[in-house]
Amino acid sequence: TQLLEQSPQFLSIQEGENLTVYCNSSSVFSSLQWYRQEPGEGPVLLVTVVTGGEVKKLKRLTFQFGDARKDSSLHITAAQPGDTGLYLCAGGGGSYIPTFGRGTSLIVHP
């Protein structure tokens, strides 16, 4: 069974601060997705990483896939209140169904 552990579970910061959230597993994934879910809405796909060591940037968000394709990180620079939400990682490989982590709940205070 593939498991994805996300940390921290909760994060509350002030606008302008930087933060990093992590997604770790003992399993190798063929790809990994990051989603953001706002209260009352469905998850929205942010990025997919496929290659070990890959780094992708989306404005103030930087995503990295570990060299061994077992872990990933999401770094947000100068967080804004609009970044508030639940950040979910999901890994694919080995079955039909992606494995989802439990998420990191981020609150950015103005």
Place this chain on the structure above:
Amino acid sequence: NAGVMQNPRHLVRRRGQEARLRCSPMKGHSHVYWYRQLPEEGLKFMVYLQKENIIDESGMPKERFSAEFPKEGPSILRIQQVVRGDSAAYFCASSSVGPSVIYEQYFGPGTRLTVT
């Protein structure tokens, strides 16, 4: 808007009634997944369907729950004789291809089921 559509957005049922949740995938997508989410928890996989076929229902309770994705029309998740423990948010996601190296999914806004 060609995104994934779900209806209703909110559904209230009394214990013992039936709940029907509908999902229309993105245009061109033929793969549908249903998930359940409780507060402060991640997404729990329930069932994966293609048109007219259930591919994997390993996450769905054997009793009272069923799902279909007919040739025409939306995918439907049906919960019979609902109990309070069924209260949750149910999300549908669709993808354009089946299992591959990339598992990108596009989610609908969800149906919030409340059982009273």
